[in-house]
Amino acid sequence: MSSAGGPAIGTITTEVPARLDRLPWSRWHWMIVVGLGTVWILDGLEVTVVGNIASRLSESGSGLPISDSQVTGLGAALYVAGACSGALVFGWLTDRFGRKKLFLITLAVYLASTAMTALSFSAWWFFLFRFLTGFGIGGEYAAINSAIDELIPSKYRGRVDLIINGSYWLGAMGGALLSVLALDTGIFPENIGWRLTFALGVVLGLVILLVRRHVPESPRWMFIHGQSDGANAIVEGAEKEIEEETGAPLPKAGRAITIEQRRSISFVEIGRTLFRAYPKRATLGFSLFIGQAFLYNAITFGFSSILVKFFGVSSGTTGYFFAVIAFGNFLGPLLLGRLFDTVGRKKMISGTYILSGLLLFVTAWLFDQGWLNATTMTVCWCVVLFFASAGASSAYLTVSEIFPMETRAMAIALFYALGTAAGGISGPLIFSGLTSSGVVSDAVVAFCIGAALMVAAGVVAVLFAVDAEGKSLEDIARPLSQRTKPTGRPAGPPSAPAV
Template sequence: MSERASGTVISTKIPARLDRLPWSRFHRRVLVGLGTVWILDGLEVTMVGSVAARLTEKDSGLGLTPGQVGVAAAIYIVGACIGALFFGQLTDRFGRKKLFMITLGLYIVATVATAFSFSAWYFYLARFFTGAGIGGEYAAINSAIDELIPARVRGRVDLLINGSYWFGAAAGSGLVVFLLSPILSPMIGWRLAFGIGAVLAVLILLVRRHVPESPRWLFIHGREEEAEKIVRQVEQEVSELTEEQLSEPEQEIRVRQRDKISFVEIAKVAFTKYPKRALLGIALFVGQAFIYNGVTFNLGTLFSGFFGTPSALVPIFLVIYALGNFLGPLLLGRLFDTVGRRTMITIAYLGSAVLTLPLTAIFYFQWGGEAAFIIAVCATFFLASSGASAAYLTVSEIFPMETRALAIAFFYAIGTGLGGVVGPLMFGSLIGTGDRGPVAIGFLIAAGVMAIGGLAEIVLGVNAEQTSLEDIAKPLTAEDADDDHQLD
């Protein structure tokens, strides 16, 4: 008997029951247990970038060359892409909770290993597995969050969580001022940077133990009793806190349960049944990865090389930059649920592209010095950060549940592999000329790539605000059941 015909067809109201829940302590646990990992990622990337100069010193205990530091950064990105793809398909197959525990565990082990680095090859290896853990987190966490958070607030919560990366980046820049101070030995400070990340990850892991598996994933994979138990417990908790009786929703979904769904089938459905949505995902991810990786990785060099900013002051400007990025999703997130996805994503992408024009002029003509430049950068990335966070939200929403984690992983890998590599290489080579003209052209190219993402959203965008995930993209197993129903 084929896999398609072997499962039991069931009807369930679990998605509707989850979506009608009022905001509660349960949702806050999800927010803290799953969402705070983005703070960790921001902390990790920023601290590593900031201590890079220390790693090249002979008395650091590592003594890398500047070229080797760049290789390590590239290896981290490669690890993140491979980790996203590898763990993404495992997340769809074996469950959200199992994988978001494994990926965070991998991150902890690899980060601790990094702190004990003694040679270039060992440092490369540790950075690869650290990146793999973070890449796996992107797939496992975004899929779990979107399946546990009510539809009416899914947009703002998702943007806040993804945007919290920049809160971690601000904290990382601030910590570096202490870690690189003369108080600490050159051999100790950079190792503590990695140790801090590992300690925070352990704390997150302890909270994460109390976050349940996605009931949506459970009932599709033949474990409806577990799904019912989790939902009943959450409903009971919410009723006791609000002292209100929850109404029974009418909306029901009919699915054929399946123990497993092949990787080939998942990929085929995600990228042949929804080609326009796939094109949209690529445009959004490449756009944000290009401008973000290109500018962020080189922002310190821009200040020191073109504005003569003392190295001790560079972290302060990076803190300001990071906080501006965090404020975007924090202040605009609600609008993605009210005004709507298509309108707000378009504004974020096209708006940041337009704001890059005065930014370029300020940089090229040296208007107002470094103060005017950081203000222009913050204004541009206030919008760009909302768009970047919305890219993850978009690909998590617009594909069937069985492909959700893989879709996130795929587009993250494509965006990072294309925009995330090309952007830094381009900006790095343009900055290397020492001439403001080529760098200004780089800013304009980044604006054009972001504008393409905005235009793609206008044409291909999906109005997913306050809508059940199952209505945005019907689960494959629901289509199985519908087919059977038509044959009955």
């Protein structure tokens, strides 16, 4: 069956999911990781640079009439608001028009907005393009996580997703060290250095765009949306490349599903699926995002101010401390990621959330007692965030794999937007107010709020997390378009051509 203005729509039987899941790790998968995953480095660079240059932007010679609290408060909140808005808009478009079209568009939005931020001449211009930069980054979360999970074999999906999301902290390291160089007035004038940090983001984004052009569309999205021939061609190409690389034939997939293709899904059906069909999973996703969003957005945007106000660290050297913290953050997903595929999702998600929250309570108490200095505070944060970063990365993994294929990008966008709006917009505003007071007990309150939310999210994970390790996405959440249960029979009766 077909209709004008688009590909033919009908009922097909396909082995595409099973064929993708049985692939061994290869250069083809590395290309996907590099092309899609590296955008988190840009996000980390963006957020960290702004946090570390806040003090410099507020100085009279910066060329930008703006205060420290405006940068870390209003500017941070607008960036996150843009990310929430972009996630929702591009999330819906990603489910409707495909992963590849949107992950090219979202990166272009980021590039243009970051370039305009570097040219800021007034506070309103800076705020506008911080919002639009976030708008592009938010769209990236939905498009990229969808594509990654649909292209990576089930055996490796957990660790790959965590490490990719954790690569945010490589960007944070780069942003922290870059800010040290850019803020050195012996090298760059104070009204130029901070602009160059944003310009570097544009350069890195252009490099990523060149690689990303070669990343394929998701075959899973294609066969549901009437592009079964294209889906088959992509998988065949990957199989041929991998067989040539390994020198051995691939095993038979031996598993098929029957799909009634569709062009789009309504918001009503998305909402009904997420909240009526999967209420426990929806509660889980919301809780995980609130916990990590408040902790990370609040602390990341305010860390420089903490070092300067409470420990007397020079604004030009805070980047060194943050680079150390960022490295600890990256080590968490890197070293713990494999355990999410072996020990299991439920144990690792709940464990990392609860443990990081408890450690944050301990850090807050030590800080309140006056027993910390800039170095020991940094050590405490490294320990807390080693576990918290693995947990936070698992939030994106969770919402991208526990809902049906047709709602995946919108589910990521919705829970990211709801959780981040609750914790990521209010977090920076509340936290900047508490830390800017210069009163230790005020900052301790902010730490305890973040810790409590992380522990609460961990408890929700104990109750509702899904044992998704090693399972096909179609087994974790049956596609809305699926009309028969998966079979072990060869795909494709004559009336339903195999793909």
